[in-house]
Amino acid sequence: MSKTLLMKGNEALAEAAIIAGCRHYFAYPITPQNEIPAYLSRRMPEVGGTFLQAESELAAISMVLGAAAGGVRTMTSSSSPGMALKQEGISYIAGSELPCVLVNVMRGGPGLGAIAGAQGDYFQATRGGGNGDYRTIVLAPGSAQELADFTIDAFDLADEYRIPVLILADGYIGQMSEPVVLPEPTGKTFKKPWALTGAKGRSKNIIASMKLIPDTALEEHNLHLQEKYDLISENVRRIETYHTDDAEWLIVAYGTAARIARKAVDRLRAEGVKAGLFRPLSLWPFPDRELYELARNAGKVLTVEMSLGQLVEDVKLSVNGAVEVDLYGRAGGAVPALDDIIERIKSYERENHTHVQAS
């Protein structure tokens, strides 16, 4: 099991879903995540699972709702425009408190956009594209290895909290092949007494997102959801830091952008600029307190993202005006240039700016 393999990120994720015990996968094809359904169309029958290519994204997410209601581990995957189509179902799943894993291997938008990797769905992922006061846990892998590892984690988190967990990767992470050591199953099991398994010998279970009676039912339901979200906000705070202890510049980035930012930290340090990287691994809950502490110590923050001002909003909310925040964003499939990150920070240093401001 511990052999290092050269695996494409999408395939590493797909195999990890099998390892995690997912046996029900429903999806509709879209680039750049097609290796996930292609891989699972072969692997699911080998392990006695169900692979179903649905007639549409709406059908696929509804099948996930049904399978999750039946108490099994289930997953769907798509890319940006396809995820937009799934939002109604995701809201229903969140309202119904069903566990499942969703995967968005992002491409550029808006609309059909193009097929190169991007991070333009940050708002959609962290604010929810569907209606109502709901949240999904959002995990942000930065390598093929993390696509596999986070998938294992995602299934456990989904079952533990009865919540959809979204893996938000950009197309470059999904398309890239890298060394991967496939993870072991965690062995955690979760009882699902709420599942629809046939009511013979017990009172019936009802799973629905509609709460009409009594008048107060829906607010009570929402307050219950908020309690759960508060609990998750305390318990699921994932970050990676790199050279942040003595950093005077803090770069904040996730996914492919964070890989480049990490290299920029090395280069800047080699040139005497004390830079560090803060990489949120969970985008919701966003690790705001952790970022605030490090940003306050550093004094200057640069957000690097493959979108034009989405992650930076959470960064600004986290530092709450205490620290000024600059933004370097690329969009539409463009990748942040290493030299541009370095030059942006060095130009501030050179000109001894007193203010750092994005917008």
Added chain:
Amino acid sequence: MTEELIIAGFGGQGVLLTGRLLCVAAMRLGKQVSHIPSYGAEMRGGTANCSVVISDEDIASPVIERPSIVIALNGPSVAKFEPRLRPGGLLIWNSSLVKQAPTRSDLVLVSLDAADRSLSEGTERAANMAAIGALLKLKPDIVPMEAVEAALDEVISARNRKHNPVNLRILHAGYEITKTINAA
């Protein structure tokens, strides 16, 4: 050591496999590797390419703006990637197929009759092996020949493994040809 390679050619010339072969060979030696194909909006008869990074350090982006090495197995690939090579970079081009020779004077240009070398072993499909052989000769610090030989069985699918003796001969032919070029 960090090398950023783009390997390009027609679909069917084994461009993606060439990249994977180098990656697996380097990975087994403990190096960091990344491989990403151009995907999607490619047309039949156009170029397919992959970007490969092999490094002793963590790899930042798998996407390569200015490659240090280009292997161009057909004409459109020379046209597309010669301008993108960084100064001092290496361009190995398939002189059996490419009519318009590369011209930049700030590059190391290596012409290799890769397709003819493949044909002389009775197959038209192994020009990529000759190109890898040339690369290993010219850039010995990427991976040694033995590592690529060892990786062949891992990378080539079971169905095609029977061709590996031929692949190996063409790989070595590419290595020897390049020796001659350098001497000249």
